[in-house]
Amino acid sequence: MDSQKIITSLQNPLVKKVLQLKEKSRERKKTGLFIIEGLREIELAQKGGYVIETVLYCDAINSNLQIQAPEEIAISRPVYEKLAYRQTTEGVLAIAKSKHHTLDTLKFKTKNPLILVAEAPEKPGNIGALLRTADAANLDAVLIANPKSDLYNPNIIRSSVGCLFTTQIATGTTEEIISVLQKEKITINCAALTASQNYIEADFTKPTAIVVGTEATGLSDTWLTSSDQNIIIPMQGEIDSMNVSVSAAILIFEAKRQRGF
Known part of the structure; x- marks a missing residue:
């Protein structure tokens, strides 16, 4: 140059x-x-x-x-x-x-969308990892509820290896996102420790949102009471949770498996 x-x-x-x-x-x-x-x-x-x-x-x-x-x-x-x-x-x-990431800009790529929702993620590394998984699975969208971090934080761009730019992202409050999902008739599957079924037994073949919370506090009660189904990844060790990006990847690729991809 x-x-x-x-x-x-x-x-x-x-x-x-x-x-x-x-x-x-x-x-x-x-x-x-x-x-x-x-x-x-x-x-x-x-x-x-x-x-x-x-x-x-x-x-x-x-x-x-x-x-x-x-x-x-x-x-x-x-x-x-x-x-x-x-x-x-x-x-x-x-x-x-930068782009505007409002919910009214959402346009799903398919008639049977698969969406990841993350509530209040804080660590740029986790957000980047979630976006990498979303790109790998070719998700229709990633929705971030009650965002705590600026999407254009250089650490998010770096940890996502540029997948911030390849994935449709929208942000909003928990209530706003739930309203959009319900309006679009998208089944809400919340990762939770209580009142949950094994994720292998869940049906991800129809329009689906997989919702994950923070490792420290999990999902808010608003999500859990709005959920169509709470799902859990059974643990065999001493702790009861994994890194949020790992959990999301397991759930997303089970959904992809069920969909034949």
Whole structure:
């Protein structure tokens, strides 16, 4: 990539802007912009319909990049190392426009949707892992109830390996999401420890939402009282729960098995 603009100063206003977007959720929300790091992640974002405003690249790391953006700016290695989370990426970052993730934007890919709902997930690593599973299973959507984390947190983008951009995501309150699911006649299956049946015995062949809560507190009573069926993964050890992303993966791929995929 060739550019007339080359940034070498850590005090450059654009460098400061990128650092703000990387580190501060408030800045991301105020500007509607966020940072993507890595060639694969940027390509997945473009494929997912995200608008890339600016690409910043380091020729000293990779001089063969082919990414089209309205603005392409070369940066020095010290600047890249200041901005990047990972030094193993391909020497490229992008400033992109975030999307709106409201429930009214939902469009299911199939007439028999399979959806993952996560209530109040906090850890970016768990959210990223859930999105990777959703991509692997080609789910119709991931719905996040009462979100605690900014979806464009760099740790979520990194831990999802770009699956944030490949998966349809919507957020809302627990009550709003339950209302949408009931309106669409989607069966609500809540992962719970009480009043539950073995997940193997549940029917996931019709329009289905699999709902998971946090490892610490599980699902709220609102979900449990609205559930069509509570399901459980039997434990054989001393503890009664697994990592939420592992549990979700087990349930989702049982649903996929039942559906013949």
